[in-house]
Amino acid sequence: MSPIRLALVGLGKIARDQHLPAIAATDGIELVAVASRNAALDGVAHFATLADLLASREAFDAVALCTPPQGRHDLAALALSAGKHVLLEKPPGATVSELGPLVAAAEVSGRTLFATWHSRFAPAVEPARAFLAEVAPRAVTITWKEDVRVWHPGQRWIWEPGGLGVFDPGINALSILTAILARPVFVTGAELSFPSNCAAPIAATLDLADAGGLKVRADLDFLQTGPQSWDIAVDTDRGTLLIAQGGAQLTLDGQVLCAQPEAEYRTIYKHFVGLVAQGRSDVDLAPLQLVADAFLLGRRVSVAPFHD
């Protein structure tokens, strides 16, 4: 089978840091075009927008959407209507309900829609899931604290409606949580701290539960200087399972269970190639649903303005 001819839409930090090397390292897919208003890539056909690319004679099979979430739906709808497969960066959109028509469009056109959650492909996730399938969790504590100025410099869209603020990294934790627990969780309470000049929260605490009474507490902060934390600690009868470093490391009471090299985006593209070959889609909205529910149920607190 000839490789999937991929167009990358959006050529910002995540596209350069992760997508380009992962595409280059993956069999069965090749980059043939870039659509970006601001940047181009040597040796790859370039267009300002997806619409321009579609209007050209450039032949391609699929798009990877690496633009901010606010415009993702319209780009995905356009690509699907043109018969292209679509890979969505996380979060898959600015709302949950906008995904329904995209899933339907992919089904009707027989194309693949893949809503990626890169953290689910971190090395610790599958072993953690397997462990928790055998040993019931007693409580879960998520600590997700990073410095937005280091990791998202100048990314103003994060603070606009639909940009999610601290939930942009926090949804990664929720994507791991919903992958490793056997039972679905739901939000039972939240407090969201909105800078007075921003439309998205800069910190949040979140309480979740499952039907069996499991309690999950999440503490998200976007102003963490010094050591950064991307940890999920699961209290069990066999000890504390710690998914650390965003999923890069798994320990049980400090003993390392797994420390494989990180390969999140290469696994994403390998999975995408497989989905296209099988004519399947993969769209799980649980992490975004939990964020929407946190906004719905959360108590809002106004905090100091944020300046980049």
Place this chain on the structure above:
Amino acid sequence: MSPIRLALVGLGKIARDQHLPAIAATDGIELVAVASRNAALDGVAHFATLADLLASREAFDAVALCTPPQGRHDLAALALSAGKHVLLEKPPGATVSELGPLVAAAEVSGRTLFATWHSRFAPAVEPARAFLAEVAPRAVTITWKEDVRVWHPGQRWIWEPGGLGVFDPGINALSILTAILARPVFVTGAELSFPSNCAAPIAATLDLADAGGLKVRADLDFLQTGPQSWDIAVDTDRGTLLIAQGGAQLTLDGQVLCAQPEAEYRTIYKHFVGLVAQGRSDVDLAPLQLVADAFLLGRRVSVAPFHD
């Protein structure tokens, strides 16, 4: 078949105004108990809480939950785990994700879970749906403006997290909208006005769209004095279809198409009796999903404090 023995949980305004007369008027169901901390009913067994009722020797088959939405999930989970059928007032919960485990519990136990949307049983709704299945809508305008002091006196829960504020009535409009349109809609923008002393909005504008490019605009206000508006106007090639008075009246360019007497809650209970007889559930989360998405995507504006 002997009638369904129903317990009413919560005996506030909606229970007295709507549920009691509807239950009395419906074949196949009878009220046998009330659980309420604040009120009782002559001639009906009374308990302070659902837990007390379940711990008693009172025999019953189903509960109708008329308490505020914030505690609805736990009550529904308790009732289902005791093998009872459950009817939920609208909205069905304080989050979307909390409904998943309830649907699963109802399935496992073979009990009926019915998430009611009373406005969907208004007389104009089915004729409007049938009309719009033949004549495509060109644009939709929702105007939902009422005086919270008249319709929700002292209902402090409306202003707490999970109480929805102006979306408590506004979700009725969304429940009609999602019933009459052939295609699903999604939120594309929102502005939410939060009183500085409340955790829920007192006014909102909402923009929605469907995959075919239909635009819907909703204007919600909770401080409307004078004439009250609960209208959905649909622009079509055949004229303007107006669903007025919350669904009580249907006109086309001013010509009355339907003006049957209102029987929303009697239709709800009739439907519930049918669902129980067939061993089915009926849980459509689309209206609540749209509200969650409005909170997720909406820009927040702080407005004057609200005092009842």
